[in-house]
Amino acid sequence: MSPAALLLDFGGVLADAPKGRTPPPEVVLHIYNLTGGVLTPGEIQHRLIEADAAYGRWRDEDNPDELSQAEVWERFVLGGWPSSAQVRVRAAVKRLSYDWAWRHNWALRPGIPEMLAATADRGIPMAVVSNTLCGAAHRDFLAKAGVGGFFEVQVYSDEAGVRKPNPQMIWLAAAELDVAPAECWFVGDSRRRDVRCARRAEVAKAILMRSPRTDREDPAAWPSPDATVDDGFGVIELLG
16 A cells, blocks of 8 residues: 655665765865864864764764754864854854755765656655754755655754654654654664654654665664665555
8 A cells, every 4th residue: 555645764765975074174164264263174174073973972872852053063063162263153053054964975866766756646745854963955955956846844853853763753744744644654774763763653664775874783673664675766666
């Protein structure tokens, strides 16, 4: 049976980028210019690398509530910086968060345009459900990639105030689409966050799309999906 709605994660499902530990140059340059040179580019880059790792560890604790952009910068970046630098960065948190989240090498995963078109042809509404520091960056990428119009709803953790595996993320998307969670399929690339979120939300089908993140997880430690696919073409096959 086809779903009443198809909910999809962003990273690892709709799009992906090679994992890199170097902060986007735009963020480093922006902070350097904002702070009037009181911090060197090297100091800024080093702090952002440390902050990315620390924020990652916090995310791995599976906190049900998302930090605001301002809280992320306060907790992981600004500590120990000159007060003048802190004041100027705080005033630019929204733009800096966008630049930190954005990846110039994001690309749609194989079969995604075809899957979105096939789902739309079947009259099935779609939503994005994704954890992120800045949903605006994801929204803009999907629009520039020519697929943003396929989604009736886009739910991002920085805007919702909660993060997967909190089932509220899925419930919010289902409510916006005016469908029951029990009639939705959810596609994600993580057993730990996505499949577990789907189980908690009691959706009809939890689909795991394999990505490099998937292979780093212990399958025995987390709930199993109802189906596993390699790309968007696999989802088309499930839709029948």
